[in-house]
Every structure is written in C-alpha cells, then in structure tokens.
Amino acid sequence: MIKKDEFDSIIEPLLDIEEFHELESIEHHGITRYNHSLRVAYYTYVVTKLLHLNYKEATEAALLHDFFTDEVDDENGVFKLRRHPGYAVKNASKYLDLSPLQEDIIKTHMFPVTFTPPKYIESWVVDIADDVASIYERSYSTRRQLSAAGVFLFLVVVNFFRIR
Ligand SMILES: [Fe+2]
Numbered sequence: 001m002i003k004k005d006e007f008d009s010i011i012e013p014l015l016d017i018e019e020f021h022e023l024e025s026i027e028h029h030g031i032t033r034y035n036h037s038l039r040v041a042y043y044t045y046v047v048t049k050l051l052h053l054n055y056k057e058a059t060e061a062a063l064l065h066d067f068f069t070d071e072v073d074d075e076n077g078v079f080k081l082r083r084h085p086g087y088a089v090k091n092a093s094k095y096l097d098l099s100p101l102q103e104d105i106i107k108t109h110m111f112p113v114t115f116t117p118p119k120y121i122e123s124w125v126v127d128i129a130d131d132v133a134s135i136y137e138r139s140y141s142t143r144r145q146l147s148a149a150g151v152f153l154f155l156v157v158v159n160f161f162r163i164r
Pocket residue numbers: 065066084085109110
C-alpha cells in the first residue's frame with residue numbers, strides 16, 4: 001500500500017545532505033531542481049511500490065537522479081543533457097553507497113538522449129517518471145507565464161481606458 005510516511009522515511013536521511021540543498025536555488029523546468037527531484041522520487045515510489053519492485057532503492061536513486069550543481073555550466077545543451085547523469089552518479093556516491101541498480105537508474109535516466117538503455121525495470125520507471133514530471137512542470141510554468149502575461153495585458157487595457 002502507498003504510504004506517505006513510508007516515502008518520507010525513505011527520503012529523509014538523504015534530505016540531510018547539505019550539498020543536495022543547493023538544488024533549491026537552481027531553476028529546472030520552471031521550478032527548482034530540488035522540487036523536481038522530490039516529484040520524480042514520489043512518482044517512482046508510487047509506481048515501483050505498486051509493481052512490487054525494489055521501491056526503496058529506486059526512490060533513493062530517483063531523488064538523487066539530477067544531483068548536479070554547476071558542473072555543466074560551461075557546456076552547451078546537448079552535452080549538458082548527456083553528461084549530467086555522470087555528475088549525478090559522482091555526487092550521489094559521495095553520500096550513498098550506490099547499488100548496481102541505483103547506479104543504473106541515475107546513469108540511464110536520460111535514455112534515449114544518452115545511448116545506453118536502462119538494465120532494470122526500476123530504471124525504466126525513473127526514466128519515464130522523469131519525463132512525465134518534466135512535461136508537467138514545463139506546462140505548469142508555461143501556464144503561469146501565460147497567466148502573468150494575461151494579467152499584464154489586462155492592466156495595460158484597464159490603464160489605457162482610465163487615462164482616456
Ligand atoms: Fe536529468
């Protein structure tokens with residue numbers, strides 16, 4: 001059964017990692033990379049639990065799948081997309097003794113942008129959860145921008161008629 005308490009108890013030890021909190025100030029798909037990571041971890045927890053997979057290891061790895069900060073600043077779009085899983089593995093392994101499953105999850109979460117396909121079902125779940133979260137977050141931020149533009153236009157029109 002899906003339990004929010006269980007999800008919290010899996011991720012809480014990792015939320016003590018100070019370096020991980022740097023993601024709170026990095027923009028990612030229109031939200032913070034920290035919140036994106038939490039969302040992917042939660043989707044992963046729900047799906048892997050329902051499918052009776054290794055939900056604990058999968059949820060931990062999902063939380064750390066985008067654990068990179070400024071390593072990719074100098075790289076262009078495609079390199080950034082391809083290289084950040086490697087940086088995330090390096091950073092995650094400083095704090096967590098990654099199992100082969102967890103390393104595969106982080107390394108392959110950008111497949112097919114990166115070329116090596118996931119080896120485990122859990123890795124496929126995280127790959128898809130990341131895509132679903134990204135689509136949701138991008139559309140959310142677009143909707144927010146559109147509504148901000150709508151409010152701005154409304155104020156321009158109101159002021160225009162007031163001046164006249
Ligand atoms: Fe990523």
